[in-house]
Amino acid sequence: MAGLNGFDKRVRHERRWRTGDRLDDRNRPSRALLVALLLGCLTLITLDYRGGSDSPVEPARRAVGEVLGPVEAGVTTAVRPFTAVPDWVRSRSELRNDLAALQAENSRLRGEAATSSYDRNRLEEFDGLTAAAEALGYALVPARVVGLGPSQSFSRTATIDAGTDAGIRPDMTVMNNDGLVGRVLRVTRSTATVLLVVDGESVVGGRVGESMDLGFLHGRGILGEEGRLDLELVDDSVVPNKDDTVVTWGSESGAPYVTGIPVGRVTSVFSSVRETTQHAVIDPYVDFGSLDLVGVVVPSGTTSDRAVVEADGSLQ
Amino acid sequence: MFRALAAALAVGLALVLQVSVFPHLAWQGIVPNLCLLVVVGAALTRGPQFAAVLGFTAGVLLDLAPPADHVAGRWALALVVVGYVAGRVRQDVRPTATAVVVTVAASSFVGTSIFALSGLLLRDPVLSVPDLLQVILVAVLWDILLTPFVLPLVMRMFHRLQPARATA
Numbered sequence: 001m002a003g004l005n006g007f008d009k010r011v012r013h014e015r016r017w018r019t020g021d022r023l024d025d026r027n028r029p030s031r032a033l034l035v036a037l038l039l040g041c042l043t044l045i046t047l048d049y050r051g052g053s054d055s056p057v058e059p060a061r062r063a064v065g066e067v068l069g070p071v072e073a074g075v076t077t078a079v080r081p082f083t084a085v086p087d088w089v090r091s092r093s094e095l096r097n098d099l100a101a102l103q104a105e106n107s108r109l110r111g112e113a114a115t116s117s118y119d120r121n122r123l124e125e126f127d128g129l130t131a132a133a134e135a136l137g138y139a140l141v142p143a144r145v146v147g148l149g150p151s152q153s154f155s156r157t158a159t160i161d162a163g164t165d166a167g168i169r170p171d172m173t174v175m176n177n178d179g180l181v182g183r184v185l186r187v188t189r190s191t192a193t194v195l196l197v198v199d200g201e202s203v204v205g206g207r208v209g210e211s212m213d214l215g216f217l218h219g220r221g222i223l224g225e226e227g228r229l230d231l232e233l234v235d236d237s238v239v240p241n242k243d244d245t246v247v248t249w250g251s252e253s254g255a256p257y258v259t260g261i262p263v264g265r266v267t268s269v270f271s272s273v274r275e276t277t278q279h280a281v282i283d284p285y286v287d288f289g290s291l292d293l294v295g296v297v298v299p300s301g302t303t304s305d306r307a308v309v310e311a312d313g314s315l316q
Numbered sequence: 317m318f319r320a321l322a323a324a325l326a327v328g329l330a331l332v333l334q335v336s337v338f339p340h341l342a343w344q345g346i347v348p349n350l351c352l353l354v355v356v357g358a359a360l361t362r363g364p365q366f367a368a369v370l371g372f373t374a375g376v377l378l379d380l381a382p383p384a385d386h387v388a389g390r391w392a393l394a395l396v397v398v399g400y401v402a403g404r405v406r407q408d409v410r411p412t413a414t415a416v417v418v419t420v421a422a423s424s425f426v427g428t429s430i431f432a433l434s435g436l437l438l439r440d441p442v443l444s445v446p447d448l449l450q451v452i453l454v455a456v457l458w459d460i461l462l463t464p465f466v467l468p469l470v471m472r473m474f475h476r477l478q479p480a481r482a483t484a
Contacts, residue, residue, distance in 0.1 A: 033365055037372045037396045044376070044389030049438055057380070057388040064380040068332065072382070075336040083340045 125293040128177030133295065133309040136260055139302065139316075140175075140295030140309040141166050146191070148291070156199035156219065158182070160294060163190040167302035171256040173248075176294045179285035180204070180248060180263045183256040184296065192296075197263065198227040198288055205249030206231060206263055208240045208280070214249060217263060217282060229264060229282040236278050240266050246282055258297050319477045323358065326473065327374045330354045330466075331381055346451060348458040349424065350466060351378055355395050356402045356423045357470030360411055362478065364403025371399030387438055394430040398423045417463055424459040428452045 048057045126142070133140045143162035162168050164187050174181040174194045182196040195202055198219040206217045208231065215233040231246060244266045250259030264284035271278035298304070300311055307315040330350035338347040351374045359367030375392030378384060384391075402423045405415070432448045 034368055034396070034400050037368050038393070040372065041375070041389050041393035041396055044379075044392060045387055045434070045438070046389075048388040055388075061380045061382075061388070064377065065382045068328075068381045071328075071332050072336045075332050079337050079340070 122293065125177060129293060129295050130309050130315075132175065132177045133311060137311045138258060138297045139300040139311050141168065141298050141302070141304050141306065142293060142295050142309060143168075143192075144293055145291040156196040156202075156288070157185065158194045158196060158291060160192050160194055160296070161190065162296060162304075162306070163187050163192050165189055165305045166296075167298050167304040167308070168192050168296050173256060173258045173261065173297040174294050175261050175297065176286060176291070178262075178287070180257075180261045181286055181288075181291065181294050194294075196288060197229060197284065197286075204229075204257055204263065205251065206246045207249050208233065208238075208246050208266065209244030211238060213238045213240070215246075215280075217246065227284060227288050228267075229284055231266070231280045231282050233278060233280065236271070239278070240269060240280050242266055242268070319479070322473070322477055323370055324373065326354050326470065327351055327370070327377060331374075331377055335381070335383070343454065343458075346454045346458060348462040349427070349455060350462070351375075351391075352395065352398060352424060352427050353420065353459060353462060353466045354470050355399045356420055357467050358474050359399050359402035359423075360405065360416065360419060360467075361471050361474040362403070364400045367399030367403040368396050369399075371395035371397075386435065390431055390434045390438075393434060394427040397430055398427040401426060416467055417460060420463045420467065421456055421460055424456045425452060428455045 044057070048055045051057065129140060129142055141162055143160040143166065145158050146161045147159035149157040158181075160174070168184060168187050170184050170186055172184045174183060180197055182194045182199075182202065185193045185195050187193075196219070197204055197217065200219055202217075202219040204217040206215050207213065208215055213233055213235055215231045217229045217231050220228055220230065231240075233240065246263045246266065248257045248259060248261045248263060251257050262285055264282040266280045267283045269278060269280045295309065298308065301316075302308060310316050330353070334347055334350045338350070339345075341347070355367055355371045355374055358370045372392050372395065375390075375395035376388070378391040378395075379386070379388040402419050405411070405419050411419070429452055432452060436448075
């Protein structure tokens with residue numbers, strides 16, 4: 001028995017040795033194959049690395065891309081409905097928070113959009129004011145119209161938000177980038193009252209057209225579309241032409257009106273046999289219904305609580 | 317011929333899934349390396365020779381397919397080594413689940429590390445070494461997670477496609 005056992009062991013040992021032999025046979029070709037494959041990889045790496053942007057691998061990349069690209073696109077299209085599934089599972093509180101945030105942003109943006117056209121107009125007016133100051137050569141203090149006197153009081157006045165702190169004094173000319181607005185009647189620390197030229201009591205000396213004929217502009221007291229001025233010419237032999245420009249004549253030492261501010265244009269001329277003068281109807285350049293930004297003509301170099309637009313257009 | 321085509325198809329499918337579907341489930345951009353899993357499955361059923369060739373093919377495909385942009389041949393190198401090393405583990409009996417998971421973990425670690433090292437040598441990526449280590453470890457975890465789903469299918473397929481061989 002023992003002998004047989006020993007014999008069995010030897011046979012088994014030989015068998016194991018033989019299978020080991022077979023594995024060894026399989027190892028060698030596979031090792032050669034492995035070496036070949038590794039060399040292939042290294043060659044590929046070297047080719048692509050040294051080639052850079054015009055490596056010989058690029059056409060192969062292109063070809064594989066042409067084949068696999070549509071496949072990738074197709075798979076993504078097929079999968080897309082399912083990628084949205086996680087979004088279906090959201091809690092109500094999350095949705096409510098999202099809704100509240102979006103509503104807040106919406107109202108903020110709506111407010112911004114509503115004021116954006118107003119802001120644009122303000123910017124244009126400021127630009128116009130600096131241009132007017134540059135054109136006319138006067139220093140201006142910018143101010144905004146904050147109140148208009150009601151029509152029931154039969155006087156056309158406006159309140160502006162600049163006062164003595166801004167360097168305003170009574171009897172200063174008020175204009176905007178369209179033309180003459182009026183003059184300052186009285187001031188407080190931070191506001192001033194302006195008499196508009198369309199007021200019935202306003203008299204402005206003016207010059208008409210190229211001939212520079214003198215006349216007096218009286219307001220009619222009606223605001224808005226019908227705001228017109230009556231120009232009484234001193235010399236009745238001169239007939240002004242239609243669409244002639246009327247500019248201010250100016251007063252002594254510039255109070256209350258400075259020279260050269262455009263007021264309006266001639267629309268029609270009347271003359272009557274009874275009166276010795278003829279008068280023309282002037283359509284003012286300024287739209288008194290939408291007064292917003294105005295400038296008060298101040299002596300150059302005035303100290304003010306705000307930036308003063310100097311005669312050369314710069315801000316002091 | 318048919319077997320080669322089936323293997324190529326399996327690799328192609330793995331590649332497309334890896335590039336198009338799994339990015340939706342990616343963590344910090346790291347997806348499971350399905351091609352590597354296919355190669356390991358082939359290695360566990362068919363041996364180092366077949367797996368090395370399959371690894372080379374899969375690696376070249378990974379390098380050339382869009383949107384890959386790195387130096388071609390890096391994944392080929394990594395997957396050849398992975399295929400050979402995993403193939404050495406192959407036994408004549410069906411491997412146990414633990415053996416499979418351990419093989420996958422080791423192969424994933426080796427494969428991604430070789431890829432990262434070749435990148436460092438060629439100065440391709442701009443990641444620092446700690447980031448690289450993090451990426452490698454997360455990739456290993458992803459591959460282990462996907463093992464129960466992918467490997468049984470792959471191994472069964474390669475087992476079926478095995479040429480009839482006289483067993484010892």
